[in-house]
Amino acid sequence: MNQSMDNEIDSIFQKHQRNQREALIPILQDIQEQYGYISEEAVQKVGLFLAIPTSKIYGVATFYDQFHFQPKGKFHITVCRGTTCHLEESDNLLEEVSKYLKISQSEVSRDGMFSLETTTCMGACGRAPVISVNGNYYEQMTIDTFKELIESFKQRAL
Amino acid sequence: MIFTIEVNNKQIKAKTGETILSALRRNGIDVPTLCYLPELDATGACRICVVEVEGKPQLVTSCSQPVEEWMKIFTHSPRVIQARKTLIELLLANHPDDCLYCPCNGRCELQHLAGELNVRERRFPNKKSPARLDQTCSALVWDPAKCILCGRCVRSCDEIIGVSILDLIRRGEKISIGTTFEKPLNLSNCITCGQCIQACPTAALREKEAFAGVQEILHKPSIFPVVQYSPVISVSLAEEFGIKPGKDLQGILNSVLRKIGFKKVFDITFAADVLVLELADTLLKRIALGEKLPLISSCCPGWVKYAEQYLPGNLDLLAPLKSPQQIMGKLIKRYYADMQGITPEDIVVTSVMPCTAKKFEAQREEMSLQGTAEVDTVITTRELAKLIRLNGIDINQLDEEMTDSPFASRSTAGKLFGVSGGIVEALIRTLHFRLTMKEIANPKITKIRGFKEKKEVYINIEGKEYGFAAVSTVKALPSLLDEIQSGKKNIQFIEVMACPGGCINGGGQPIQGNGETSQLRAKAIYDIDDKESIKASHKNPAVFDLYQKLLQEPGSPMSSALFTAVFNKRTVLL
Ligand code: SF4
Ligand code: SF4
Ligand code: FES
Ligand code: FES
Numbered sequence: 001m002n003q004s005m006d007n008e009i010d011s012i013f014q015k016h017q018r019n020q021r022e023a024l025i026p027i028l029q030d031i032q033e034q035y036g037y038i039s040e041e042a043v044q045k046v047g048l049f050l051a052i053p054t055s056k057i058y059g060v061a062t063f064y065d066q067f068h069f070q071p072k073g074k075f076h077i078t079v080c081r082g083t084t085c086h087l088e089e090s091d092n093l094l095e096e097v098s099k100y101l102k103i104s105q106s107e108v109s110r111d112g113m114f115s116l117e118t119t120t121c122m123g124a125c126g127r128a129p130v131i132s133v134n135g136n137y138y139e140q141m142t143i144d145t146f147k148e149l150i151e152s153f154k155q156r157a158l
Numbered sequence: 159m160i161f162t163i164e165v166n167n168k169q170i171k172a173k174t175g176e177t178i179l180s181a182l183r184r185n186g187i188d189v190p191t192l193c194y195l196p197e198l199d200a201t202g203a204c205r206i207c208v209v210e211v212e213g214k215p216q217l218v219t220s221c222s223q224p225v226e227e228w229m230k231i232f233t234h235s236p237r238v239i240q241a242r243k244t245l246i247e248l249l250l251a252n253h254p255d256d257c258l259y260c261p262c263n264g265r266c267e268l269q270h271l272a273g274e275l276n277v278r279e280r281r282f283p284n285k286k287s288p289a290r291l292d293q294t295c296s297a298l299v300w301d302p303a304k305c306i307l308c309g310r311c312v313r314s315c316d317e318i319i320g321v322s323i324l325d326l327i328r329r330g331e332k333i334s335i336g337t338t339f340e341k342p343l344n345l346s347n348c349i350t351c352g353q354c355i356q357a358c359p360t361a362a363l364r365e366k367e368a369f370a371g372v373q374e375i376l377h378k379p380s381i382f383p384v385v386q387y388s389p390v391i392s393v394s395l396a397e398e399f400g401i402k403p404g405k406d407l408q409g410i411l412n413s414v415l416r417k418i419g420f421k422k423v424f425d426i427t428f429a430a431d432v433l434v435l436e437l438a439d440t441l442l443k444r445i446a447l448g449e450k451l452p453l454i455s456s457c458c459p460g461w462v463k464y465a466e467q468y469l470p471g472n473l474d475l476l477a478p479l480k481s482p483q484q485i486m487g488k489l490i491k492r493y494y495a496d497m498q499g500i501t502p503e504d505i506v507v508t509s510v511m512p513c514t515a516k517k518f519e520a521q522r523e524e525m526s527l528q529g530t531a532e533v534d535t536v537i538t539t540r541e542l543a544k545l546i547r548l549n550g551i552d553i554n555q556l557d558e559e560m561t562d563s564p565f566a567s568r569s570t571a572g573k574l575f576g577v578s579g580g581i582v583e584a585l586i587r588t589l590h591f592r593l594t595m596k597e598i599a600n601p602k603i604t605k606i607r608g609f610k611e612k613k614e615v616y617i618n619i620e621g622k623e624y625g626f627a628a629v630s631t632v633k634a635l636p637s638l639l640d641e642i643q644s645g646k647k648n649i650q651f652i653e654v655m656a657c658p659g660g661c662i663n664g665g666g667q668p669i670q671g672n673g674e675t676s677q678l679r680a681k682a683i684y685d686i687d688d689k690e691s692i693k694a695s696h697k698n699p700a701v702f703d704l705y706q707k708l709l710q711e712p713g714s715p716m717s718s719a720l721f722t723a724v725f726n727k728r729t730v731l732l
Contacts, residue, residue, distance in 0.1 A: 040339055044731055053316075054338040054731045059325030069339065 008034060009045050019051045028061055037068040065117070070108045073115030075153050077101075080130045082121030090129040094118060096143040097131075100150065113157060114150075164230045172227075178220035179207060182233060189233050190242065190271055192359055193308040194221040197673065198317050204308055206245055206271070209233045217241055243275040249306045251282035260304070260361050265669060267359035268306060289334060295343035297350035297366055297517040305335055305362035311354035318357075318658055320633035321464065323348045335362075338731045347467050347730040351460035351656045352514030352538075352665015365514045365666060369541040372508050373548060376419035382500055385420040386486045387411065387510040389427040390576035390661050391539055393682035394512065397668040397675065398543035399553055404678030406686060409558020416559065418549050420508070422494075428565040429486035430572035430584070432704065433457070434695035436479050436721060437581075438588045439712035441651055450474055452627075452642055452652050455581050457481040459519035460656030462725060464632050470727035472639065480532075480723045482575065483509050483516055487532030488720050489565070493708055497564070502530050509536045512576075512664035515656070524724050538666025567700040570687040571601075577680050578630035578660035579606035579613055581653040586617055586626065587694040593619050601693050607684070609659045609676070612638060614649065625649035631658050 012030045016023040024046070031042050038061065047054045061067040079085075079094045098104050101114050108115040124130045127139035131146070138149060159174040165187060172181035177200065182189055193204035200222035208217035212230035217238060232238060249268060257263050289302035312324045312335065323346050327336045337346040354363045375381050392408040408425075415423045441453050456462050456476040465476060480488065487509070491502040509516060520533040537545065546553065560566055571587050574580030583603045590598040605615040606626065612634035614627045625648045629635050635654060641647045657663045662679040670676070692698055709717050 040731060043338065047732065053322035055323050055325040058336075058338045059327050062327040063329050 005035075005041070006045075009042060013049050016049075018049060021050055021052060024050060024052065024057065024060060025064075028057075028067060032067055035071075037071050039069075065106060068106055068115075068117075070115075071112075073108045074113050074157065075133050076115050076117070078117050078119050078122075078132045080120070080122045080124075080128070080132075081118045082125065082128075084121070084125035085129040088128040093129055093131075093141060093143060093146065097146060100143075100147060113154070161227045163225060163227065166231070166233055172225040176225055178209060178211075178218070178223050178225045178229070178231065181225045182209075182220060182231075187233055189220055190274065191221055192267065192271070192306070193310060195310055195313060195357060198313055201309065201313075204245070204306075206242055208238060208241055210235050210238050239275065242271075243277060246271050246275055246277055247281045250277065250280065252285055253306070254303050255280075255284070261364055261367060262361035266361065292342050293366070294345070295348065295350060295366070295518070296521045297514040298343055298348070298352065298355065299364050299366050300343055301362050301364070302334055303362075304360045306360060307333060307335065308359060309335075310357035310359065311335060311363055314353045314357040319349075319351055319353050319631050319656065321347065321349055321351075324354065341731065345730065347732050349460040349463045349467075349656060350515040350518040350665075353657060355514065355665050356663075356667075356669060365538050365541070366517060367537075367541055367544075368517070368535045369537045369545045369548075372535055372537060373545060375506050380504065382422075382505045383420050383508065384422045384424065384490055384505055385415050385508045385510065386424040386426050386429075386483070386490070386533075387415070387542075388483070388512055388516075388576070388661065389425070389430060389573045390512045390664070390667075390679065390683070391510050391542065393576070393679050393686075394539055394662065394667050395542065397670070398540065402678075403670075403675040404682040406682050407553070409560070410553055410556050412559040412561055413556045414546055414551055414553055415510075417551050417556070418545060422562045423559075424486060424490065424565050425561045425568055426482045426486045426509070427568035427572035427575070428561075428698070428700060429482035429489065430575040431569050431695035431698045431701045432485055432489075432709075433479060433482050433721075434571060434581075434584045434588050435701065435705075435712045436717055437477055437585055438592050440477055440479065441585070441589070442592060443713065445650060451650050452639075453477055453650065455651075455653045456723060456725070457575070457581065458515070458655045458657075458661075459513070459522075460515040461632065461654040463515070463518070463728070464656065466725055466728040467730055467732060468636075469639075473725045473727070476725055478723055478725075480721050481516075481519060482572075483511065483519065483536075484532050484723070485721055486565075487520075489704075491530060491532060492720060493704075494564070506534045507532070509533045510539065510542045511536055512539050512661050512667045513657075514538060514665040516666075539664075539668060540666060543668070563700070564703065565700055567692070567698050569692045569695045569698045569701075570690045571693060571695045572698070573683055573686055576661045576683050577607070578609070578655050578658075579603075579628040579653065580660065580683075582606045582615065582626045582628050582651065584695055585651065585653075586615075586624075588696050589624070590617075590619055591694065591696055597694065602687075607680075609673075609680075611658075614647075616648075623648065624651075626651045626653070628653040628655075630655045630660055632656060 027046055031038050043054050043057050081090055103109050103116050105116055122130050129141050130139050131141050160171055162169045163172050170185040189207050192206045194200050202219040202222035205219055207219055207221045209220045210232040211218050257269055292300035315324050316322045323337050324335055376383050392411050393406050396405040396407050397403050412423050454475045487507050490507055495502045495505055517536040520536050571584035574583050583606055587598055587601050603615055606613050606628050611631055612629045616623055616625045627649050642649050659676050663676050
């Protein structure tokens with residue numbers, strides 16, 4: 001862990017009390033907010049601060065889909081699973097997407113290029129199913145338009 | 159308060175505050191359990207223990223529900239049996255059907271329950287777990303495909319041992335047991351104590367078996383196979399053969415090992431005696447030179463790994479001496495081999511231990527000299543039983559035999575190494591002699607006996623007080639160390655054993671469901687101490703002989719050359 005990361009996590013701790021287990025989730029959220037993911041070093045530091053074994057932190061954190069333990073991919077893809085998107089078969093889309101990218105939810109592809117997660121309604125139900133990539137929305141997705149999109153990202157990355 | 163309840167239309171007595179399960183079991187009514195562990199609070203996670211309570215719409219988990227006076231209970235009504243059966247069938251849906259090839263075939267709780275509940279076909283389609291076998295650790299194997307998520311391992315590691323390396327991770331379909339960041343075991347903070355193996359109802363957690371390899375070398379003409387066994391094997395092996403716990407099989411153990419094909423049989427208790435002399439010397443020197451105290455025992459490899467992970471700043475407190483297992487191995491390969499004119503490389507030393515961590519210890523880098531391991535293979539008590547069965551030997555038909563010279567005698571002090579507090583007791587007997595040249599009047603130090611996590615005893619020798627502590631499991635250690643280091647307690651020596659109650663409850667011992675078995679194992683050791691006459695390590699004639707011929711005196715350059723151990727900080731996620 002580099003010095004600045006160390007200090008930043010320390011300043012997150014300042015908002016909380018030492019050894020207070022209830023602070024675990026808020027602290028993890030803050031760390032994720034800051035870095036986009038929760039690193040091994042961060043978990044170790046949180047463990048020391050709250051006097052919780054790291055296994056318990058990892059157990060709690062993996063219970064929720066919101067936490068990531070690897071840095072996000074260069075292209076972070078979010079598939080909406082809100083009600084409307086669900087009716088428009090976003091589950092199928094998700095399955096195809098994860099097959100195509102060879103990663104499942106909360107994972108990052110080996111080359112670090114893509115990562116995948118799901119979310120609840122993104123507020124664009126009119127044009128379901130919706131996905132977002134690095135915050136940009138792509139609407140009325142089919143697996144074919146999705147594949148095109150991915151290929152264009154790959155081109156861009158070259 | 160004691161009251162009457164009705165179970166299966168019969169009256170039984172129950173006590174206020176106890177669970178339904180405890181009332182049932184006390185009255186000889188058997189209800190199956192899976193997630194429940196007798197020493198710990200129930201979680202009610204698996205629901206296999208459900209019973210029907212009249213007036214309650216839902217079945218209740220007997221392991222976690224308190225019994226109440228008005229209750230009318232049915233433990234085996236059709237509804238209950240159906241519910242249990244469905245639960246087992248659901249567990250089997252995710253289970254590989256490979257009992258015939260499974261190391262725990264015959265002792266598996268899942269297999270047993272499937273039989274008991276008359277499961278005869280697969281009702282739910284099999285979704286095989288894609289999870290991979292973890293064989294990275296030298297002591298344990300983790301086979302997630304066999305895990306039924308009962309959580310017993312997690313709770314043993316948390317609540318019994320106090321290391322907490324495991325947890326349930328994720329949820330729903332992807333739930334599993336795992337370490338932090340799902341590190342393989344060898345890169346985790348697991349101390350390889352094997353208590354999770356004791357807890358596991360299936361073969362999901364098990365020792366890395368080595369007995370098949372032992373069987374092979376026994377029949378290679380170029381090899382000189384030697385076996386050495388821990389002080390506690392003789393008082394626990396009987397259980398594997400259906401004999402009542404607590405029977406000492408020492409003489410039989412020697413003959414069975416020879417029958418299997420070992421050329422020489424040694425008792426590691428001898429090496430424990432040697433270690434006591436060295437420990438006493440180290441302690442007295444540290445006291446005399448005003449060096450850092452307390453001295454802490456380093457015989458338990460689980461504890462040593464714990465210290466290397468959690469207490470890197472205190473590693474200089476650990477006695478820089480090898481454990482009896484490694485001392486014995488070293489003496490065989492360096493001294494015995496020489497004496498007999500055998501090339502050390504031709505000798506293969508097999509250790510029989512109650513412990514999985516000893517497998518890890520034998521493979522620590524510093525435990526081999528010029529590429530020759532001191533101990534080549536370690537098998538557990540359970541594996542020895544398998545080896546005996548593999549060879550078709552009936553232990554009831556054997557005559558008692560002795561161990562081999564030149565290590566053929568032992569003291570009962572060395573034998574005490576098997577129980578928590580035993581190292582302290584052995585050490586006190588020898589210290590007393592070193593300081594006064596007289597034997598201690600009452601060698602029985604009862605204050606340091608028993609199953610408590612932390613015990614202390616203060617002994618006055620010639621006007622000076624010496625303090626000793628014994629902790630088993632690592633839970634009590636940090637606070638004790640604090641108290642000593644802050645000057646609140648005058649303790650010069652701490653014995654640490656990672657397993658509850660000491661090696662008699664090691665992770666490699668016969669799987670046992672209750673605390674009574676351990677009591678009986680301990681009693682067997684104390685009985686030996688009562689009965690026999692050589693009660694102190696320094697009175698072991700073979701040890702005396704070894705010092706005359708080889709070591710000269712405790713702490714001599716020869717002793718250090720042979721027995722020095724080194725410990726190093728380990729960086730793992732804690
Ligand atoms: S071997 Fe001991 S330390 Fe390792 S997981 Fe099992 S109980 Fe925990
Ligand atoms: S590994 Fe064994 S003890 Fe642990 S949860 Fe799985 S089945 Fe239960
Ligand atoms: S449900 Fe997908 S955007 Fe609303
Ligand atoms: S044994 Fe009672 S719920 Fe598991």
